[in-house]
Amino acid sequence: MANTVILPEDQKIFSMQELKEMGFSQYKVSKLVDEGKLVKLNKRYYENTEYCGEESDFYYAGVYAPNGVICLLSAAVYYNLTSFIPDAVDVAIPRKAKVSTIPNWPQMNVHHYTDDRHELGVVKIKEGKNEFQIYDMEKTVADIVFYREKVGIEETKEILVTYLQRKDRNLNRLLRYAELMKCDKTMKQYLEVLV
Numbered sequence: 001m002a003n004t005v006i007l008p009e010d011q012k013i014f015s016m017q018e019l020k021e022m023g024f025s026q027y028k029v030s031k032l033v034d035e036g037k038l039v040k041l042n043k044r045y046y047e048n049t050e051y052c053g054e055e056s057d058f059y060y061a062g063v064y065a066p067n068g069v070i071c072l073l074s075a076a077v078y079y080n081l082t083s084f085i086p087d088a089v090d091v092a093i094p095r096k097a098k099v100s101t102i103p104n105w106p107q108m109n110v111h112h113y114t115d116d117r118h119e120l121g122v123v124k125i126k127e128g129k130n131e132f133q134i135y136d137m138e139k140t141v142a143d144i145v146f147y148r149e150k151v152g153i154e155e156t157k158e159i160l161v162t163y164l165q166r167k168d169r170n171l172n173r174l175l176r177y178a179e180l181m182k183c184d185k186t187m188k189q190y191l192e193v194l195v
Contacts, residue, residue: 005036009052011129012059016043042101056088057106058125058132065091065099065110069122070134072143072151073109079137079160092135094118117143117181137163138170142177145187160190 007014019029029046032038038046045063058078061068072090076082088107093099093113102108121139125132135143141163148156163169171191178187 006048007032008049008129009050010054011049012048012051012055012132013041013063014038014048016046017044019046026097030161037041041103047193053128053130056127056132058134059130060103060106061089061091061108061132064101064103065093066097067118068093068110068133069118070132071140072109072147073155075140076144076155076159078134079140081137081140083156083158084155092118111147120180121177126181134163136173138174139167139177141174142181142183142187145178145190146181146183148186156190157194160194162182164191165193 001064016029024032029038033040033046037049039049041047041060058074061070063106068079068091070090071092073082073084073086074090074126077085086109088109090109090111092111092113095114095118097112099110102110121136121142122133123136125134135139141159144151144156144159163174175184178184
């Protein structure tokens with residue numbers, strides 16, 4: 001029993017690859033699942049039931065949506081741009097990507113983005129040993145203006161007004177994203193009304 005490997009309590013999700021690198025065999029992983037210390041989420045990922053850190057539904061995005069990026073209202077909530085609380089996590093994936101299974105919890109809305117749109121403005125957030133991808137604030141705002149019909153006009157307006165009040169906003173970046181995403185005319189109309 002001298003070389004017992006213990007699961008780190010500060011990581012919520014492990015890939016099978018990570019578990020192997022930590023010294024867990026397939027047999028040991030199965031045993032941890034039987035003991036209730038790990039829950040199998042899909043073929044590649046496991047959830048740590050003894051996790052002791054900050055909880056976030058965002059940690060699951062990459063598990064179910066490969067290359068998933070937190071987007072739209074979920075990203076707006078992350079940046080404190082809206083008072084609206086979505087009932088599911090918004091995740092963008094490349095248009096040709098496939099999602100094998102969508103969990104019952106957390107609920108996810110998967111949005112298929114063209115490759116250009118998907119790769120624009122992605123930032124990786126690390127919270128301890130946990131991480132997720134999310135669009136930066138300006139890309140989030142540009143996406144919301146682009147998908148305003150889906151998001152809702154009231155929500156779009158609130159997000160833009162809140163964004164414009166922020167000291168850390170970057171209007172040049174916002175307009176560059178809007179131009180790249182072919183929604184610069186709409187963006188300028190909104191800004192003229194609100195500024």
